[in-house]
Amino acid sequence: MADISEAPHTERYIFRGGEKACAEADMAFGMNLPREACHAKVTGERAALWLGPDEWLLLGNGFNVQLTALPYSQVDVSHRQIGIQLKGNHAADMLNIGCPLDLDDAIFTTGMCTRTVFGKAEIILWRQDVQTFHIEVWRSFGDYVRGLLAIAQKEYM
Amino acid sequence: MLLIKCPYCGERSELEFSYGGQAHIVRPLIPSDITDEALTEYLYHRDNIKGVQAERWRHLHGCGRFFNAVRDTTTDHFQATYKIGEAQPASGAKSDG
Ligand SMILES: [Zn+2]
Numbered sequence: 001m002a003d004i005s006e007a008p009h010t011e012r013y014i015f016r017g018g019e020k021a022c023a024e025a026d027m028a029f030g031m032n033l034p035r036e037a038c039h040a041k042v043t044g045e046r047a048a049l050w051l052g053p054d055e056w057l058l059l060g061n062g063f064n065v066q067l068t069a070l071p072y073s074q075v076d077v078s079h080r081q082i083g084i085q086l087k088g089n090h091a092a093d094m095l096n097i098g099c100p101l102d103l104d105d106a107i108f109t110t111g112m113c114t115r116t117v118f119g120k121a122e123i124i125l126w127r128q129d130v131q132t133f134h135i136e137v138w139r140s141f142g143d144y145v146r147g148l149l150a151i152a153q154k155e156y157m
Numbered sequence: 158m159l160l161i162k163c164p165y166c167g168e169r170s171e172l173e174f175s176y177g178g179q180a181h182i183v184r185p186l187i188p189s190d191i192t193d194e195a196l197t198e199y200l201y202h203r204d205n206i207k208g209v210q211a212e213r214w215r216h217l218h219g220c221g222r223f224f225n226a227v228r229d230t231t232t233d234h235f236q237a238t239y240k241i242g243e244a245q246p247a248s249g250a251k252s253d254g
Pocket of ligand 1: 163164165166167216219220221222
């Protein structure tokens with residue numbers, strides 16, 4: 001069964017903007033934000049997760065910049081949510097206890113990410129590897145998500 | 158499980174979506190210039206069709222975007238989904254679900 005652990009703390013930002021702001025953000029951040037729906041991109045210690053056609057979650061330090069292309073918004077959510085790592089056998093099965101996504105690794109492939117639900121909590125799910133998932137969840141839902149994952153863990157002991 | 162096709166994310170579980178009422182209702186440009194009856198019509202009156210109707214839906218626990226859908230309210234069958242701003246696709250009045 002998969003291990004549940006808290007991911008190391010990192011800065012987090014929600015970036016929203018149209019194509020113009022986005023192109024400028026690519027330069028400022030030193031990495032291209034993924035334009036493909038439900039895909040994440042990793043560059044060094046930084047990651048950008050596509051959340052919507054004009055919305056990204058940015059993980060990592062040094063994303064806080066000022067752009068000239070308006071309108072755009074960049075909100076620091078570093079302490080709003082926590083990261084949970086799920087790694088090992090049956091990771092996808094454990095998630096499917098509360099998540100309706102098809103997590104077959106041919107469908108939800110490595111590198112894909114999306115907002116979805118896990119039980120009664122909204123989460124951002126990112127597949128980093130066939131058996132490794134990164135979950136972002138609002139802090140106050142953290143215990144609930146960890147608790148539900150612990151119950152799922154027992155199914156595969 | 159009912160799957161709904163988000164125009165951005167593809168087919169996803171209905172659990173991720175929320176309903177947004179009748180689609181293609183145009184807000185009056187200057188609401189103070191129209192009659193009370195016309196404003197009432199805009200604010201409150203909806204078709205509530207038994208059969209095929211165009212609706213707004215939101216991929217709330219997904220990309221977060223609003224989009225439009227053509228749905229048969231008697232069978233819950235989604236005939237089509239399309240982005241806000243696009244024209245409503247032509248549809249057959251009947252559907253086998
Ligand atoms: Zn979507």
